[in-house]
Amino acid sequence: MTRVPKAAEGRRVFRIPLLVGLTSLAGLLSALFFEGPGWVAAWIGLGLPLALVAWHVGLALIRTERTG
Amino acid sequence: MTTASLRAWRFVHTWTSLICTLFMLLLCLTGLPLIFHHEIDEWLGAQAEPAAIQAGQAPLPLARIADAALAQHPGKVMQYVGFDQHEPRAVFAILNASAGAHPNDSVTKVYDSHTAAPLGPPMSGFMMVMLRLHVDLYAGLPGKLFLGLMGTLLVAAIVSGVVLYAPFTRRLAFGTIRTGRAPRTIWLDLHNLLGIVTVAWLTVVGATGVINTLSEPMINHWKATELADMVASQGQGQGQQQPRAPASLLPVDRAVEQARAAAPGMTVSFVAYPGTAFSTSRHYGVFLRGDTPLTARLLQPVLIDAETGAVGATRHLPWYLTALLVSQPLHFGDYGGLPLRIIWALLDLVSIVVLGSGLYLWLARRGRTAPAALTLRPAPTA
Missing domain, CATH: 3.10.450 (Nuclear Transport Factor 2; Chain: A,)
Incomplete structure (x- = not known):
């Protein structure tokens, strides 16, 4: 059975997701309030989740290549 | 949180997702071309391009x-x-x-x-089909409200998914994909990674989509209350009664001039001729917008007497219509240039993988005959 995580464990698990979530939200709002720099902030803020996906999936693919 | 509540969250996540997945896949697929509707229609040649402006040429x-x-x-x-x-x-x-x-x-x-x-x-015929499938499934208001309900289930699936993220990844470093393991494990890791990094975006797009499904009732409510009050405040007709039609129609440009004079610094968004859903039988409804990125989304109606040109009532939109208008760019992603729309499309594609992998995981688990206790083990215990 899946064990219920302790509070400290929860904090560790959610550290990066929380950061990504807040960055995304900041990006979503910045373009709504400011043109120019606000747009760039939005591209960076919402680009972060995509970058993380690319990085981790890329690593996994390289690993598969090496072992497979 | 107890083990029992964990099991309850699992149940919520499984079933809220399963019910809405098919419709969410449809919305993701039809939403994709809608992000680039302008470019696609241009490429399809659906619309002629405006001629280049000559120097000194006025609209x-x-x-x-x-x-x-x-x-x-x-x-x-x-x-x-x-x-x-x-x-x-x-x-x-x-x-x-x-x-x-x-x-x-x-x-x-x-x-x-x-x-x-x-x-x-x-827009082109193709884009119209995408739009109708995305907005109301060709079923009018009931279709919109149904998709709104599906969107609400999506938000519930996201919340329960976040709750389940910790127990399922607690033994893994962030982003770990356990290559070399069973396909089910690899897809679970992908589902967790892709799902958790897109949580904020998908919640905002889902919630603003739900708000948009309520646009018709919201506008109807506004017409029955605020607009009716604006008409009544003109001293013509009692309560909700429509004032008499103008004897002669003021040119539309005069109505625009009057409205702009009444609300300096604002730009015309659209004009409703007398007798439509957004005007009265006697007044033009001139809808003005601001010039900053945010206020450009908000509208202020000004009623202009279509016979005399007198400026009638004007008032700010109520909070629910403000919420609707602000929610639209957050749903469409059309407020940060082409790069933002490309990011929107990529996040849409990631969401399709999250939906697809979730469906796969459910099917894979159903196909197994092992006791439930074993199939519920997500993280390595070594």
């Missing part, structure tokens, strides 16, 4: 656009004329059999603001 009066539209559609009357926020050279005209006729029977055409040359329909 034509709106009456000239209306004349061009009426000449092209004999027997119809003008309902609305307005501007495209993204294409300043384009003016749209909406015509119908009568001013009060149903929006579904209307014709929308786009004209060059400087030459009144017809530029064609606002």
